[in-house]
Amino acid sequence: MKRFPDFWTGILLGILGVVALxxxxxxxxxxxxxxxxxxxxxxxxxxxxxxxxHRYYRAAIINTLVVGVLGMIGACLLGIPxxxxxxxxxxxxxxxxxxxxxxxxxxxxxxxxxxxxxxxxANGEITNFLRSLGWDPPLIYGLPGIVLVFxxxxxxxxxxxxxxxxxxxxxxxxEAAENLGYRAWERFLYITLPLAFPAVSTSAILCFVLSxxxxxxxxxxxxxFRTLSTIAYNQYTTEMGGTxxxxxxxxxxxxxxxxxxxxxxxxxxxxxxxxxxxxxKREKLEPQGxxxxxxxxxxxxxxxxxxxxNLVVVHTSFLATRGPVFSGGYSxxxxxxxxxxxxxxVANSFMFSSLAVVMIVSVxxxxxxxxxxxxxxxxxxxxSILMVPYIVPGxxxxxxxxxxxxxxxxxxxxxxxxxxxxxxxRRLPYGVRSASATLRTIKPSVEEAAVSLGVPPSLVxxxxxxxxxxxxxIAGGMMSFITAINELSSTLILYTSSTMxxxxxxxxxxxxxxxGIAAALSTILLVSTAACVFAVIKITKSDGTSFx
Amino acid sequence: MAHVEIDQAVKCYDAFRALDGVSLKxxxxxxxxxxxxxxxxxxxxxxxxxxxxxxxxxxxxxxGASLIDTPPHQRNIGMVFQDxxxxxxxxxxxxxxxxxxxxxxxxxEFKRRLDGILGVVQLxxxxxxxxxELSGGQQQRVGLARSLVMNPGVILMDEPLSNLDAQLREELxxxxxxxxxxxxxxxxxxxxxxxxxxxxxxxxxVLNEGQVQQIGTPLEVYRDPANLFVASFVGGNNFLEPDxxxxxxxxxxxxxxxxxxxxxxxxxxxxxxxxxxxxxxxSDLRLLVTLEQVNFFGREYxxxxxxxDQAPLKIILPMGDGTTSxxxxxxxxxxxxxxxxxxxxxxxxxSRIRSRP
Numbered sequence: 001m002k003r004f005p006d007f008w009t010g011i012l013l014g015i016l017g018v019v020a021l022x023x024x025x026x027x028x029x030x031x032x033x034x035x036x037x038x039x040x041x042x043x044x045x046x047x048x049x050x051x052x053x054h055r056y057y058r059a060a061i062i063n064t065l066v067v068g069v070l071g072m073i074g075a076c077l078l079g080i081p082x083x084x085x086x087x088x089x090x091x092x093x094x095x096x097x098x099x100x101x102x103x104x105x106x107x108x109x110x111x112x113x114x115x116x117x118x119x120x121x122a123n124g125e126i127t128n129f130l131r132s133l134g135w136d137p138p139l140i141y142g143l144p145g146i147v148l149v150f151x152x153x154x155x156x157x158x159x160x161x162x163x164x165x166x167x168x169x170x171x172x173x174x175e176a177a178e179n180l181g182y183r184a185w186e187r188f189l190y191i192t193l194p195l196a197f198p199a200v201s202t203s204a205i206l207c208f209v210l211s212x213x214x215x216x217x218x219x220x221x222x223x224x225f226r227t228l229s230t231i232a233y234n235q236y237t238t239e240m241g242g243t244x245x246x247x248x249x250x251x252x253x254x255x256x257x258x259x260x261x262x263x264x265x266x267x268x269x270x271x272x273x274x275x276x277x278x279x280x281k282r283e284k285l286e287p288q289g290x291x292x293x294x295x296x297x298x299x300x301x302x303x304x305x306x307x308x309x310n311l312v313v314v315h316t317s318f319l320a321t322r323g324p325v326f327s328g329g330y331s332x333x334x335x336x337x338x339x340x341x342x343x344x345x346v347a348n349s350f351m352f353s354s355l356a357v358v359m360i361v362s363v364x365x366x367x368x369x370x371x372x373x374x375x376x377x378x379x380x381x382x383x384s385i386l387m388v389p390y391i392v393p394g395x396x397x398x399x400x401x402x403x404x405x406x407x408x409x410x411x412x413x414x415x416x417x418x419x420x421x422x423x424x425x426r427r428l429p430y431g432v433r434s435a436s437a438t439l440r441t442i443k444p445s446v447e448e449a450a451v452s453l454g455v456p457p458s459l460v461x462x463x464x465x466x467x468x469x470x471x472x473x474i475a476g477g478m479m480s481f482i483t484a485i486n487e488l489s490s491t492l493i494l495y496t497s498s499t500m501x502x503x504x505x506x507x508x509x510x511x512x513x514x515x516g517i518a519a520a521l522s523t524i525l526l527v528s529t530a531a532c533v534f535a536v537i538k539i540t541k542s543d544g545t546s547f548x
Numbered sequence: 549m550a551h552v553e554i555d556q557a558v559k560c561y562d563a564f565r566a567l568d569g570v571s572l573k574x575x576x577x578x579x580x581x582x583x584x585x586x587x588x589x590x591x592x593x594x595x596x597x598x599x600x601x602x603x604x605x606x607x608x609x610x611x612g613a614s615l616i617d618t619p620p621h622q623r624n625i626g627m628v629f630q631d632x633x634x635x636x637x638x639x640x641x642x643x644x645x646x647x648x649x650x651x652x653x654x655x656x657e658f659k660r661r662l663d664g665i666l667g668v669v670q671l672x673x674x675x676x677x678x679x680x681e682l683s684g685g686q687q688q689r690v691g692l693a694r695s696l697v698m699n700p701g702v703i704l705m706d707e708p709l710s711n712l713d714a715q716l717r718e719e720l721x722x723x724x725x726x727x728x729x730x731x732x733x734x735x736x737x738x739x740x741x742x743x744x745x746x747x748x749x750x751x752x753x754v755l756n757e758g759q760v761q762q763i764g765t766p767l768e769v770y771r772d773p774a775n776l777f778v779a780s781f782v783g784g785n786n787f788l789e790p791d792x793x794x795x796x797x798x799x800x801x802x803x804x805x806x807x808x809x810x811x812x813x814x815x816x817x818x819x820x821x822x823x824x825x826x827x828x829x830x831s832d833l834r835l836l837v838t839l840e841q842v843n844f845f846g847r848e849y850x851x852x853x854x855x856x857d858q859a860p861l862k863i864i865l866p867m868g869d870g871t872t873s874x875x876x877x878x879x880x881x882x883x884x885x886x887x888x889x890x891x892x893x894x895x896x897x898x899s900r901i902r903s904r905p
Binding site: 147175177180190 | 563599600620621622623624625626627629630631632633636637646647652684694697698872
């Protein structure tokens with residue numbers, strides 16, 4: 001029994017080391033460089049002064065906040081009603097609705113932006129159709145487009161988390177309120193909504209953080225509407241070669257905004273810990289009459305519109321092209337060009353993501369075990385540190401990697417390793433979360449029983465814990481894979497011609513106007529992602545809550 | 549204060565008849581307990597009164613006025629929940645004031661009622677606490693205060709103590725009974741715990757399979773069960789076949805006994821069987837049994853014995869009756885009196901046979 005704690009202490013120390021090196025060190029570097037004068041090497045506030053005094057940067061800060069808040073509100077306006085209808089009514093085609101919502105959630109992030117351009121842009125299908133009717137509709141570029149894309153991209157977070165919360169509210173609470181004389185809408189206002197509020201606010205803040213971190217959408221659809229992530233990237237490319245002081249300073253500001261948002265929400269929620277207990281679930285109502293019909297139609301509309309970009313992309317990928325121009329009719333030309341010209345990036349994407357996922361799966365079981373079973377101050381710290389990748393935007397992480405690992409002993413810039421490592425560290429929390437959620441459902445008594453039967457503790461992990469943990473590990477791995485293969489914001493900064501990935505290629509193709517290739521690549525991404533989604537649903541037998 | 553009438557209540561879930569024509573009357577100010585095993589329909593009946601279920605047919609009346617078309621939030625019936633249902637986002641005080649707030653009372657009256665009820669359930673010192681800072685017993689006091697403060701005509705309690713541990717359960721049930729007597733409020737109480745029902749009720753209604761088995765005071769239900777179900781569900785009991793050889797032989801040795809009803813089941817309470825030699829000698833029936841278990845419960849002994857007919861026999865003896873020398877495996881003679889036997893038809897209904905030949 002004596003050696004056992006040492007084994008886990010060793011694991012914990014090793015993991016803390018890896019996290020410190022590949023997560024905390026780059027972030028520290030980013031912070032450090034932003035306060036360091038690039039010419040003299042002295043401590044300075046010069047870059048912060050410049051960012052806060054210059055109109056170009058100030059506008060970007062305000063734009064970022066506006067995009068974050070509006071994206072969050074949009075996602076809530078779609079997600080909360082959908083969650084309410086789905087949790088209270090027997091909506092027909094329920095599985096269809098939740099599957100589409102999940103697919104919208106995991107589809108490649110920038111597909112939405114350019115698919116909406118193809119529908120509502122200057123030469124979009126819907127725009128042209130409306131023009132033929134004699135009406136010149138407003139175009140989608142700039143703020144409205146970004147908010148539209150974010151609302152339809154991130155509402156599934158709000159929907160899935162709120163639905164989970166609404167369904168798990170003990171039925172007795174509402175019955176008690178009804179017994180005390182409260183009418184239906186009063187019960188919703190005073191009981192249901194406050195009880196669901198922790199979940200609603202958590203998902204809303206998540207939408208805010210993701211909206212301000214997103215790079216692809218504002219850069220494709222934003223035109224002259226710049227956000228911090230787009231100017232950080234632009235700044236980084238113009239400072240390339242020198243010290244990226246301004247890019248780093250902007251990164252710090254972005255990170256601070258995210259951290260503040262999450263911190264405020266957590267602080268606010270701390271006073272609202274609701275005791276669980278025996279949950280009596282409520283029965284779902286049958287939707288009736290006209291209002292029942294409208295209610296169901298609005299559910300379908302939300303998920304269908306959010307799936308629209310994916311359908312547009314798949315459709316576009318089968319259009320015949322001559323170079324960048326669509327020549328009318330259908331063909332497999334775009335796939336043929338992918339096959340002939342850019343198999344490299346397809347192979348890279350699968351290889352990098354798979355390598356990162358193998359690493360994630362192999363350590364997340366150990367990390368989960370340390371966090372759940374050996375909880376102490378250090379493992380608690382590890383648990384909190386693993387929140388960091390959720391909050392820090394990819395652009396920031398990538399810049400941190402570049403300035404940290406560009407010299408001996410870790411000269412990684414331009415290599416495959418740096419991309420695998422950043423994907424690993426950014427997606428590790430998905431694996432750990434899935435594994436620790438599963439581990440919490442495995443009673444420690446099962447392990448204790450094995451120990452009491454004479455199995456040495458080290459074998460207990462292998463023979464008992466690990467097999468029970470496996471579904472959680474696999475689901476976590478799939479989740480990591482989905483997000484890894486769609487990663488753009490960090491890889492765009494780290495790629496070279498030999499380490500280009502599919503999302504980077506899609507992004508560059510869109511900028512070049514090569515929509516056929518972009519669509520074909522996006523379809524490949526979409527199909528691989530969807531395959532993983534179905535695998536996760538099969539493995540976890542869940543309704544989609546494992547995706548958040 | 550109000551009286552409640554339930555008239556031919558029927559509620560079906562597909563083929564399952566949860567309530568199969570239940571009729572009963574609860575007098576004003578009564579502590580009325582619905583007692584039965586799980587699935588007997590007691591909770592369904594309670595929730596129908598609260599308005600959370602609709603009856604398929606039948607009527608519910610308070611003070612003669614039908615409730616059927618009144619929505620739940622206008623019934624003015626209090627309800628205390630098994631899982632407390634204390635709103636987790638509101639403090640103790642806010643929970644208790646939750647219903648009161650809608651009545652737009654003058655603030656002095658509001659405060660008087662709030663303070664009053666918090667005093668009754670002894671929660672004054674905890675009024676600012678949040679539910680997660682309360683024990684289960686304290687949470688249920690909040691639930692109780694929250695419904696009592698509305699001055700409802702009737703209060704319904706759905707197994708309010710079943711999530712508490714044994715000692716607290718006994719303490720709180722005494723307190724609930726005390727508050728009920730103090731306020732004189734008509735109370736309908738659901739439980740599956742027969743001991744709890746006997747301890748607190750004015751009247752007990754034993755339910756099984758959606759039908760009323762017996763309504764009576766705790767003493768009537770215990771002493772005078774209407775059928776085999778009540779005899780077996782309320783209190784411990786022994787079930788004997790009077791035709792079995794050993795019992796028949798014991799009867800035969802006492803000429804003064806009239807023969808038992810044909811094909812009946814006889815019951816006798818464990819505490820009505822005696823073991824002390826002088827009492828056995830004075831008994832109508834004497835029987836040799838083998839002790840299988842001797843269990844000490846503090847104030848009494850519980851014995852499990854077997855007759856020569858292989859029928860199990862539960863015996864409860866007070867301390868002292870020569871009990872300290874008892875051991876399992878021992879053969880002892882026990883005594884029973886004919887007046888303690890109840891006879892029931894040996895049928896599914898198991899009706900009581902009262903007229904003796």
